[in-house]
Amino acid sequence: MAKVVSADLSEFILKCDDESHHELWNHEYWILCPFRTGYVPTDGNVGPLSFGLMLHNAKMSNGLVLAQEDLLDGIAPASMKSGAALKAENLLEEIRQAKYPNLPSRLRCHYLNYDKPTAEARAVDWNWHNRSLERCYIVRSGGTFHHADVALYEKLVTDSENVGLAEKYWQPFHPSKEEDQSRLEVLANSCLYFPDWENFPEVDRSALAFWNQYRGGNRADG
Known part of the structure; x- marks a missing residue:
């Protein structure tokens, strides 16, 4: 993978070693990233999404992170959710593939927050105390994006066979009122650039290998 050799955030240009x-994109997005770097058995039930692999990968490439579609190439798309949430995800993906194939899949994208206050509020609402809030930029080349209304997804979880709701989710959401801004979620099937990569932690690879062996590496976060 290419590494960034320079980043001009006044001109919004990256130069890589290839x-x-x-x-x-000339906009600063925000993302909530897991930051776990190690594991010992006394840590208990730790799921794969707890590890700070995004931050680790960003540091290894001087700030650049691949699109999820590239990272998961060769792996069948699948949600780690269960119950009604899984049914909602499956319906959304079915509708997307049938009618909106050019939009990013929820199963293969980076979930971004349009602004910092929204990200901070979501961290509290979702009890994501084990994630760090980081700024990032979308790399425009080759990416696909969607501005969605997260409230429609939340409704769909309670009505997971509602095709109309699922179709509406894939319509672009442009909040017209400030109070609606908190409902905006950005789906990005693209590379991301993290300008603060030098401060990111690195995952202990031996600890990750031990976790994979000890826990089986196939349990979802609770």
């Missing part, structure tokens, strides 16, 4: 140049 001599490629990439444009960034």
